Amino acid sequence: MNGNFENGTIFVFVGTSGSGRKTIAHQIGKELGFQFVISHTTRDPRPRETHGKDYYFTSRKEFIEADIRGEFIQTVELDNHFYGIKKADITAALKASPVIYVIVNRSGANKLKYEFGDKAIRLFIYVNKQLIQERLQAKAVSDEIIRHYMDHYIEEVSYRKDCEHVFENLDLDETKARIKHSILAHLPATTS
Ligand SMILES: Nc1nc2c(ncn2[C@@H]2O[C@H](COP(=O)(O)OP(=O)(O)O)[C@@H](O)[C@H]2O)c(=O)[nH]1
Numbered sequence: 034m035n036g037n038f039e040n041g042t043i044f045v046f047v048g049t050s051g052s053g054r055k056t057i058a059h060q061i062g063k064e065l066g067f068q069f070v071i072s073h074t075t076r077d078p079r080p081r082e083t084h085g086k087d088y089y090f091t092s093r094k095e096f097i098e099a100d101i102r103g104e105f106i107q108t109v110e111l112d113n114h115f116y117g118i119k120k121a122d123i124t125a126a127l128k129a130s131p132v133i134y135v136i137v138n139r140s141g142a143n144k145l146k147y148e149f150g151d152k153a154i155r156l157f158i159y160v161n162k163q164l165i166q167e168r169l170q171a172k173a174v175s176d177e178i179i180r181h182y183m184d185h186y187i188e189e190v191s192y193r194k195d196c197e198h199v200f201e202n203l204d205l206d207e208t209k210a211r212i213k214h215s216i217l218a219h220l221p222a223t224t225s
Pocket residue numbers: 050051072073076107108109111116117118136137138139140141142
């Protein structure tokens with residue numbers, strides 16, 4: 034552990050985009066009472082996304098200024114948009130709950146692992162490329178977003194070998210049950 038965030042456990046949901054990470058993370062987070070650390074991003078909100086719930090949507094200028102002030106624990110640029118988690122948001126989340134969670138890509142997961150050491154548990158969620166495409170097309174997700182997911186697939190899927198736990202998300206309830214089981218094994222019995 035790097036020593037900055039010693040009193041807490043962080044579950045890091047990582048994996049291939051479109052695999053169900055957000056759905057699973059938020060359902061489990063709610064069921065187990067974990068605090069979500071909301072990322073900041075310069076990308077535009079999508080339909081049904083809310084500022085302060087899904088992301089803090091921010092301008093590039095604001096993001097860069099905060100970055101220069103050293104406010105982010107990590108940042109990443111993906112497809113010309115910045116994403117990052119603020120140190121203060123992690124500290125605040127840890128005050129509210131001893132167990133917190135984030136949804137990030139592999140570079141974010143690496144940095145959080147470095148900072149939290151054994152207290153960071155990376156849960157890698159994936160499905161195969163074709164299934165992602167079929168699920169998203171069935172939900173009328175835009176071609177642009179699907180293309181974006183496909184472009185990052187290989188880079189993201191290869192990260193699974195580094196993660197503490199790996200889950201293929203075929204049936205949602207069954208996947209959630211397996212993930213919950215793994216999560217609870219990391220926590221003292223009273224937290225559940
Ligand atoms: N490193 C890092 N990755 C993030 C952060 N916030 C979101 N991400 C990841 O950035 C990628 C793009 O996110 P988004 O634009 O919401 O599209 P998504 O692919 O539909 O989840 C996803 O892999 C997210 O998990 C962050 O603060 N740091």
